[in-house]
Amino acid sequence: MDTEFLGIADLAEVPRVAVVVDVMRAFTVAAWAFGQGAEEIVLAESLDDALALKERHPDWVALKDGPPAPGFDTVNSPGTLRSLDLSGRTVVQKTTAGTVGALAVKEAQLVLCASFVVAEATAQLLRTRESGSVTFVVTGEDGQADEDLACAQYIARRVTGAGTDAAEFLRRAAESRAATELAEGVRQGVHPDDIALCLELDRFPFAMVATLEGPLMVLRPHAMPSLTDEDPV
Template sequence: MDARFLGIRELDEVPSVAVVIDVMRAYTVAAWAFARGAERIVLAGSLEEALALKDRHPEWVALKDGPPAPGFDAVNSPGLMRSAELAGRTVVQKTTAGTVGALAVRDASLVLCAGFVVAEATAAVLRQVGGDGVTFVVTGEDGRAEEDLACAQYIAQRAAGHEGDAAEFLRRADTSRAAAELREGLRAGAHPDDVALCLELDRFPFAMVAAQEDSRTVLRPRAVSRPDQLNFGQDWPV
């Protein structure tokens, strides 16, 4: 498999297949939202758009990066999202990097959004789709976020059919700048368990596919079969 690893600003054309990576924390949060029963996640292009959608649809759940803010129901934290009641609900998500990356490649024929928690399911979809070229969008730190790059490289390895050991990839993410900032309380809207939750390999047995619906970019889960050898979390759904 021909894998490219690019930052958002390095995207010079619309890829055929794109995997958008945001480990800490957008797509770990999104996975938890689906695990808590969310039907879909609308990816907003701005805080203003997220608030406008919430205003038109008061029953939707709006979340953002940073501290709580008027008009928003939640913040971008897996530690907080894991206790949310979202059965059948629509979530509107706006983050600094993750949602920006997905919107940048929204015209690709296939867009997957991922973190370590859905790594194997994402790789399984890539194996099913086949083809040679996959663009991994490393969203954090202008494409230099070590946790996102490590996750992208791990998924690429699994998609190519290589077994490999996830330990080194997880170590790189665990010692990344983002992990340190979360642990030190430098990022608002965080929970003490956020880093650990972001590093739960294959926690969920679904991939997350972004597609255009009514001129919006909408993320939905795609269930993946669970062979016995896969190390998916045994207590999903939660």
């Protein structure tokens, strides 16, 4: 498998297969939303678009980065989201980096959204699709976020080598700028357990596939049977 690791701004053309990585916290939050029963996640272009979708669909659950805000139901925090019952609900998500990255590659043939909590499932799906060339989109810090790059590199190695040890990759994420800012309260809308939850390897037995459905980019879980049998959520 040929791989490249690019920031959002470095995407010169639409890749055939894209894995969009946001560990802290968009795609850890998305995985938790599915774990809490959400049916689908609509990735919003802007805060105004998220609010407009929420206004048209009052039963949808809207979330964003930062502190609570009028019109939004919750924040982009796995620690907060895990206490919500989202059974059968549609979630609207708008974040600073993760959703932006996914929308930047929305025309790709296959778009996966990933973090450590779905790393093995993502790698397995890439293997089953026999993806010859994969672009990993490192969303944080203009492509320099070490937690996202570490996760992307780990997934890439898992696609081709089952014996890859996650410890060093998780260490890099734990020592990243994002983790420090979450721990020190620089970023708002943070639950005390967020960092630990973002570093919980393979918590969920599904990959997350984003597809264009009309004007909307919609994210859904894609269960990997071998993981589901061995490691139920």
